[in-house]
Amino acid sequence: MTALIEWVGRLVLKIVDEVGRLTLLLATVVRTALTRPWDLRLYVKQMEEVGTKSIPVVAITGLSTGMVLALQSFNGFQRFQAESLVGTVVALSVTRELGPVLTGLMVAGRAGAAMAAELGTMRVTEQIDALASMGVNPVKYLVVPRFIAGILMLPVLTIFADLIGILGGYIVSVQLLDVNPTVYIKRTVDFLHISDVYGGLLKAVVFGAIISLISCERGFTAGGGAEGVGQATTSAVVASCMLILISDYFLTAFLY
């Protein structure tokens, strides 16, 4: 019993500690992001890392999601002759939920891991100390561009995933399952509201912030050589994914 209470206590302390550190980091990010100088090249480079280079992964994820959703929901709806609603289900599920969440998880695995590993290596090889010793704020130089790239690129990738997902659903329904294309498109357009898309994009912004902050924080606090960098990377991906899933519930409850 005491062991259980101890365990719970330690867990709570760890969460509070974590939230505290992320909040402090966010505060520093916001403060330093607003001060000169702004080195545009750093931002563009990170947008490429987070955004452009994630396109193939996000495309495959989106396509697969849309296609599977169409197959599964067709199977279900067929039992009560509502096949024409497949388009609606695919569009709503993808834009409200699966587009942003799966994009978030994929980017956490790709770009988040890369951020934690790169900053972790910079930490253990004293490159972060070198930055600071030359009078350059490491948070401004390293974290701000990644944070900006995260909150800008995640929504862009999500729109992309949404489109490809809907396209995947269309292909499966119309080409393989013989749903009438006109009906499919009409059902999609009739029931999909712009607020469904906006909600999903807002989620994506939050996920972008989560991924970049956690990954940078883990990298910054990495210690103990190659092993430490490995641990920081794993922990960045796991923590980002967990927080994406947890915050997704609350965002959904709050938004819709």
Place this chain on the structure above:
Amino acid sequence: MIELQDLHKSFHGRAVLAGVDLTIETGETMVVIGGSGTGKSVLLKHVVGLLRPDRGRVMVDDLDVTTLEESPLNELRKKFGVLFQGAALFDSLSVWENVGFSLTQHTRLSPHEVREIAREKLALVGLQGVEDRMPAELSGGMKKRVGLARAIARDPEIMLYDEPTTGLDPIMSDVINELIVRLKEQLKVTSIAITHDMTSAYKIADRIAMLYQGAIQAVGTPDEIRASPNPIVHQFITGSAEGPIAVA
């Protein structure tokens, strides 16, 4: 003048610095010697404000580094040049971008001008034609020299060297030692170097201080240190396993 006053620092309950007092006069080279893990790097990081002490002060030209706000601290840091143990070159930048980094960040010089200055500084440390290489393509000795060129890029008043010769062969060590001595003579810099390489210490030091168990055990000129009656100092400089220093 740099003054460390009663510096204390603990990590996870383990005291690394336990009351360090040390004064470095303007223009002198102070070499801090001590075994691995005795807190030499920690000491050096306090001087440039990378670590904050639990207690004590670090005065650099009458400014207390330990309580400075971020922006005056960054101003003060422009006087410093730091050579890190593994050179700490930025992997993603080429050699000349590394050397010119602080110029790019803090001045309005054009890339062309920065490159020119980087080339000059690289020539000073005996490197030519490596401007466009990436750090990963350099040998250990070359990295150290590029790190040195980066540290002197803005003509610092104070140089900090973290194990400048560690991991280098004896000849390359001597090249680095020569460079450090030459920098002192040409640029009149105040320097703190930490090392456990006694050959290097004797060569570059005006005075040597021995750090052991979180405090300075002895300070003196190389000759005084050589003749020191202090058994801890004697054991360390002669490199003996026998003596008061516990060998873990």
